[in-house]
Amino acid sequence: MSDQHQYAIDLFRARVKKERARQLAKWGPQTHTPLEWLAILGEEYGEACQGVVNTWTQRGDISKALEELVEVAAVCEAAFADIAGAMMPPDAALAEEKK
């Protein structure tokens, strides 16, 4: 893996962490049904698609598309935490972590 690739991964993780902090500050911990999470994720995914298409067709700045990909990941994290926290027994969650 190149240094540039590793830098991009580190940047992505830092941005996802920052986005989660922003979301938590704005809305607090969110609780939704799995189907509601899919709807929220679908909305963010659609924005990411739009950002990529706009960049591709208009030769625009990729930064908006990258921002939307970060938001997709942040919503995935929030959904996973909410769904796993609600539906997995605590012991199962810990066992998963040790794999």
Ligand SMILES: [Mg+2]
């Ligand atoms: Mg968005």
